[in-house]
Amino acid sequence: LVISEDKLKIEDPSKILNDLDLKEHEIRFTSTVTVPPVTMEILHSKLEKLLPDHSVMLSPDGSILIGSVLLKCSAEDEEDIKMLVSWSYQEEELGSTLFHTLKNDFDYLMQL
Amino acid sequence: VDEGQDKLEGPILKKQIYDNLSVEDFVQNLAQHGITDIKVEDSPSGCIVHLQADDALIQIEEGSTHIFSVAGNEPLRRKLRDILVTCLPKF
Numbered sequence: 001l002v003i004s005e006d007k008l009k010i011e012d013p014s015k016i017l018n019d020l021d022l023k024e025h026e027i028r029f030t031s032t033v034t035v036p037p038v039t040m041e042i043l044h045s046k047l048e049k050l051l052p053d054h055s056v057m058l059s060p061d062g063s064i065l066i067g068s069v070l071l072k073c074s075a076e077d078e079e080d081i082k083m084l085v086s087w088s089y090q091e092e093e094l095g096s097t098l099f100h101t102l103k104n105d106f107d108y109l110m111q112l
Numbered sequence: 113v114d115e116g117q118d119k120l121e122g123p124i125l126k127k128q129i130y131d132n133l134s135v136e137d138f139v140q141n142l143a144q145h146g147i148t149d150i151k152v153e154d155s156p157s158g159c160i161v162h163l164q165a166d167d168a169l170i171q172i173e174e175g176s177t178h179i180f181s182v183a184g185n186e187p188l189r190r191k192l193r194d195i196l197v198t199c200l201p202k203f
Contacts, residue, residue, distance in 0.1 A: 013128035013203075022130040025200050026176040029193070031184045089129070089193070096186070103184065 027089035033103045034080050038110070040064060040073065047071075049112040050101065054094070069095045071102075127202040133172055135159055138199045145195055168192065 002011045017024055044058040047066065057065045064071040068088040075082040085102065087095025101109055139150055139161065149165040158173035167183040170192065177196060181189045 016203075017128065017130055023132075023175050025129045025131055025133065027129065027193070027196065028176070028178045029181070029189060030178065031181040031186070031189060033184050089197075092193075096190075099184070099186070103186075 028086060029089075029092075029095065030084055030086040031099055032074070033083050033085060033099060035083055035102055035106050036080055037076070037078070038081065040071075042110075043071070046109050046112050047098075050109060051094075066098070067091050067094065069098060071098075127197070129197065129200045129202045131201050132174055133177055133196070133199055135161070135172055138170075138172070138196065141195050141199055142192075145191065147191075163188075170196075 002009050002016065014024065040058060040062045044056060044064055047064065048056045051066060054066050059065060062073060068091045070084070070086040072084045072086070073081055074084050083102065085095065085099045087098075135152065139152065142148075142150060142161075142163075147163060147166070149163060151162040151164055153160045153162065155171070155173075158171070161170040161172065163169065166185060166188050167181075168185065168188060169180050169182070171178040171180070179189060179192050179196070181192075
C-alpha cells in the first residue's frame with residue numbers, strides 16, 4: 001500500500017523496490033534428505049498427485065521443479081537416495097512442506 | 113485443543129526483504145541465540161559462515177543468502193531463517 005500524490009495505491013512490492021532504487025535480498029534454502037530408492041519419474045508422478053494445483057516439471061537432467069522448489073538426486077546406492085531439496089524464502093510453505101513430506105511421510109506419498 | 117487451529121490457514125504475506133546482509137550483525141545475532149561454534153571464511157563473491165557443530169553453512173553474497181542444511185536439520189534451518197530475516201531491512 002503506497003501513498004503517492006495524496007492517493008492510496010496498491011503496488012507490487014518488486015516495483016516499489018525498483019522505484020526506490022533498492023535491491024531485493026534473495027534468500028534460498030537447501031536441505032538434504034535421505035529416501036528409499038525411487039526413480040525420479042515415479043517421484044514426479046506422485047508429486048503431481050500430491051500437488052494437483054501446482055505445475056510439477058521433470059527436467060531432462062532428472063531434477064524436479066515446482067515453481068522455485070528444486071528436487072535433485074545428489075547420490076544413490078542400492079539402499080537409499082540422498083536428495084537435495086532447495087527453495088526460495090518466497091516459497092517457504094511449499095518448500096518446507098515438501099521437505100517434511102519426503103522426510104517423514106514418504107510411504108504416504110508413494111501410496112498416492 | 114483442536115490441532116487444526118494450530119495450523120496456518122491460507123497464504124502468508126511474505127515481507128519484502130532488501131539490501132545486503134551485514135555479516136558481523138548476523139554472526140552477533142547467531143551468538144545471541146546460542147550458536148557460537150562459527151567459522152567465517154571469505155569466498156570469491158562474499159563469505160561463507162560454517163556452523164561447525166551443526167553441519168550447516170550459510171553462503172552470503174551481495175544481494176543473496178543461501179542456507180545449506182547438510183543434515184536436513186529443520187528446527188535449525190527455521191532458527192537460522194528467523195535470525196537472518198531479523199538482520200535484514202524489510203517492509
